[in-house]
Amino acid sequence: MKACCGISVMELKPGQILAADVVAGNQVLLNEGAVLTEDKIKQLQEWKDVERVSVFVGENGDSVKLPEVSREMLEQYNETVTSVRHAFESARAFKTVPVDDLISVARTMMGSLISHYAVLQAMKLQERVGEYTFQHSVNVGILAGIIGKWLKYDEASLGQVVLSGVLHDIGKAQIPPEILNKPGKLTRDEFLVMKKHTVYGYDMLKGADSISEEIRLAVLQHHERLDGSGYPFSLRQDKINKLSKIISVADTYDAMTSNRVYQAKRTPFAAVEVLEQEMFIRMDANVCLTLLHHLKESLVGNHVVLCDGRSAKIIHIGRQGADDLIVQTNDGEFINIGLRQHGLIEACEG
Ligand SMILES: [Fe+2]
Known part of the structure; x- marks a missing residue:
């Protein structure tokens, strides 16, 4: 499962899961992990400060299942x-x-x-x-x-x-x-x-x-x-x-x-x-x-989002943790994140 950033509130569907808190001003309207219902979607659509939210999607772009948990x-x-x-x-x-x-x-x-x-x-x-x-x-x-x-x-x-x-x-x-x-x-x-x-x-x-x-x-x-x-x-x-x-x-x-x-x-x-x-x-x-x-071990195979917006899969985590990370982007490029400070902006369930 990976996070899809910035889906329009008009395109939300019941059952989707928020991948980040929805914040308007200082107020958290809905928490990360909230499962969207018709009512919640309506509230979001009516809130004029919120145009886009982040939801979890699967590899094919439409899966909304929680990972490995019933x-x-x-x-x-x-x-x-x-x-x-x-x-x-x-x-x-x-x-x-x-x-x-x-x-x-x-x-x-x-x-x-x-x-x-x-x-x-x-x-x-x-x-x-x-x-x-x-x-x-x-x-x-x-x-x-x-x-x-x-x-x-x-x-x-x-x-x-x-x-x-x-x-x-x-x-x-x-x-x-x-x-x-x-x-x-x-x-x-x-x-x-x-x-x-x-x-x-x-x-x-x-x-x-x-x-x-x-x-x-x-x-x-x-x-x-x-x-x-x-x-x-x-x-x-x-x-x-x-x-x-x-x-x-x-x-x-x-x-x-x-x-x-x-x-x-x-x-x-x-x-x-x-x-x-x-x-x-x-x-x-x-x-x-x-x-x-x-x-x-559990983080290898997870999907991450890089600063340039590309999504990538973690291939290897070395002894230095986040400073020693090899990822492969969707277009096949291998990148050693440790060589690029702050190259990683988001880690999602895999
Ligand atoms: Fe304590």
Whole structure:
């Protein structure tokens, strides 16, 4: 699947999927990943500032299918996000976490949702405004589970990994909404408050017998970094719990590749670059290398749009990530993107 930029709103058809947010002024009218209905198309046609939008099309120009993911899986993902939202709301209101509900959420995620990286890519097209914290918790659970599978964890350990991912930010339920959802950079004092979500999460789970101490520590330590630059306790190396090391990589990757209130998402290539810089120094090398290896594998074959408007297919990704990329254009030319700064403007599902 590739993005087709600039289709006239008068030519849209129900079932097409937006490949980019539709923005008018400062307002996002529809999110990337939204499936167009007759009503939505009518709204777009009536909005006088919007003339063209970007939709996903197949090789033949008319396919609108989501990549490798069934409607049932999308529904399961959306239900999972809703369950996590309810858990956060209940944790905010009653200061206790509905642990049994989240254990059953993690159990249902163990099947199809953590089966393949393409699933997460497709789920990320479902970004919903105002739901970042809940979707992020589910995404981190999925990605951590996938990494656990790549690391050949057994079923029981995978269950712990997924649940740690779902729970890792539960302490944010005690962060004031005006700080949690602030549409801009946090002040120093606000950031100090935000950092407390790690300790709040650990404390909220203290009384839950069905949650292991390992999971509680993953929640407490997921912002610790190997060089001691993390929080809340500036722990180093082996003092950091093993589960946290997986959650911190999944957390960082998902945060970078998601839209947040204060930051637009970055491409997987930019995320690959950051992980390459962080591993060994701040994040566990084995976990990072495992994710990088599979990410690069999954990006080969994807379609990208070059600055000159030509579409191309990724043939090879070298050790330098986005700086070491060979693509083949539709007219057969091979280009080493690394030799041309900013040669790549858009990466789409393949
Ligand atoms: Fe966090």
